[in-house]
Amino acid sequence: MLDRDLIEQENDARDAAHQRDFEYTAERLERDGLDAERVVAEVAAFEVAVPSWALGTGGTRFGRFPGLGEPRDVFEKMEDIAVIHQLTGSTPRVSLHIPWDEPEDVAALRRHAEGLNLGFDAVNSNTFQDQAGQAHSYKFGSFSHTDAAVRRQGVAHTLHVIEVGEALGSGAITVWLADGSNFPGQMHLRRSYERVLGCLEEVYAGLPEGWQLYTEHKPYEPAFYATVVQDWGSSLMLAQALGARARCLVDLGHHLPNTNIELIVARLITAGKLGGFHFNDSKYGDDDLTTGSIKPYQLFLVFNELVDAAVEGAADFAPDYMIDQSHNLKDPLEALLQTVEALQRAYARALLVDREALGAYQEENDVLMAERALQTAYERDVSALVAEARRRQGGALDPIATFRRSGYRRAKVSAREHGAYVPPQSL
Numbered sequence: 216m217l218d219r220d221l222i223e224q225e226n227d228a229r230d231a232a233h234q235r236d237f238e239y240t241a242e243r244l245e246r247d248g249l250d251a252e253r254v255v256a257e258v259a260a261f262e263v264a265v266p267s268w269a270l271g272t273g274g275t276r277f278g279r280f281p282g283l284g285e286p287r288d289v290f291e292k293m294e295d296i297a298v299i300h301q302l303t304g305s306t307p308r309v310s311l312h313i314p315w316d317e318p319e320d321v322a323a324l325r326r327h328a329e330g331l332n333l334g335f336d337a338v339n340s341n342t343f344q345d346q347a348g349q350a351h352s353y354k355f356g357s358f359s360h361t362d363a364a365v366r367r368q369g370v371a372h373t374l375h376v377i378e379v380g381e382a383l384g385s386g387a388i389t390v391w392l393a394d395g396s397n398f399p400g401q402m403h404l405r406r407s408y409e410r411v412l413g414c415l416e417e418v419y420a421g422l423p424e425g426w427q428l429y430t431e432h433k434p435y436e437p438a439f440y441a442t443v444v445q446d447w448g449s450s451l452m453l454a455q456a457l458g459a460r461a462r463c464l465v466d467l468g469h470h471l472p473n474t475n476i477e478l479i480v481a482r483l484i485t486a487g488k489l490g491g492f493h494f495n496d497s498k499y500g501d502d503d504l505t506t507g508s509i510k511p512y513q514l515f516l517v518f519n520e521l522v523d524a525a526v527e528g529a530a531d532f533a534p535d536y537m538i539d540q541s542h543n544l545k546d547p548l549e550a551l552l553q554t555v556e557a558l559q560r561a562y563a564r565a566l567l568v569d570r571e572a573l574g575a576y577q578e579e580n581d582v583l584m585a586e587r588a589l590q591t592a593y594e595r596d597v598s599a600l601v602a603e604a605r606r607r608q609g610g611a612l613d614p615i616a617t618f619r620r621s622g623y624r625r626a627k628v629s630a631r632e633h634g635a636y637v638p639p640q641s642l
């Protein structure tokens with residue numbers, strides 16, 4: 216982990232300028248009746264989980280260009296996440312993927328996490344790849360497979376993932392299925408869905424006390440004609456059929472171009488079925504780019520719905536925030552620091568929406584002023600607010616500059632010289 220003194224020194228060097236920026240921001244907000252301290256406190260309380268698979272360089276089907284000093288196993292991935300948490304104060308949990316992160320000694324992994332001041336978020340199952348020694352292939356599906364033996368194998372794996380998660384102190388499982396077909400006629404559209412529901416019912420029945428099940432939809436890839444859980448409608452039907460502890464997970468990259476994602480978020484909130492998020496960004500498809508890098512206004516509008524629901528005390532509203540990205544070109548650790556900052560900024564701006572005024576404009580059908588209420592919040596400079604929130608959490612005013620100054624990656628290049636870790640392609 217990083218030396219605490221280094222973070223302090225880096226913060227001290229920026230302190231005078233930061234104080235001036237913060238005071239100006241607070242004064243500017245006060246003039247509009249907004250409270251900077253409230254935003255700082257809310258952003259400081261914001262938490263997002265980091266997926267274990269985002270710490271190594273990702274790849275595409277065409278190739279992968281790994282960087283040096285990347286983590287070789289789940290223990291080293293946890294060390295990198297601990298550094299992100301040190302610098303941001305916002306990533307206290309890791310989301311594991313089984314079997315990629317299958318620990319030989321679960322208790323040892325839990326002790327390792329506790330030593331790093333980390334916990335475990337939702338665990339993820341994998342029935343989209345065949346593993347060595349596996350009896351049946353998922354080539355033609357897992358939970359939707361026509362052969363009951365394949366379905367039983369998929370359910371048994373998912374229940375095993377839950378068991379591992381329970382031993383680690385996790386409280387949720389995310390199920391994303393690659394099941395689907397490439398050609399019309401290949402798969403019976405209704406029966407394949409019914410088989411998926413049947414398997415999920417078995418998984419749901421095996422949920423430990425207090426656990427949640429998240430169903431994650433995705434429109435296409437690897438199934439290019441029809442994916443069984445392809446949209447939020449299918450995901451909502453599953454969650455509603457399963458019961459109160461099943462909810463929908465929204466991966467921002469799992470929508471067709473131009474989809475209004477904030478509207479989907481609003482619908483799922485109304486249904487009491489918004490389970491959580493996989494944050495990332497995309498231009499064309501499931502690109503898994505850095506959150507907020509392509510459509511920052513959309514990210515703000517999503518957070519606007521979340522803040523609105525929280526303010527109104529929407530029922531069954533407690534979404535779980537996770538990142539799901541593939542870093543093919545950037546240093547993964549730096550990209551994740553950038554991601555946390557993008558989330559904090561979007562959240563801070565959403566907190567600065569004048570909701571009373573917005574509600575009045577909506578009632579009066581004052582289109583321009585209603586739109587401007589959102590744009591005004593989006594255009595505010597929240598840099599000093601999120602920096603202050605990070606510092607109050609023990610983090611860095613400038614996480615990326617502090618990370619670069621620390622020499623952490625250089626140190627890991629020699630320490631992790633004999634790397635064997637091959638991260639997966641993007642999900």
Ligand SMILES: [Mn+2]
Binds near residue numbers: 493642
């Ligand atoms: Mn995802």
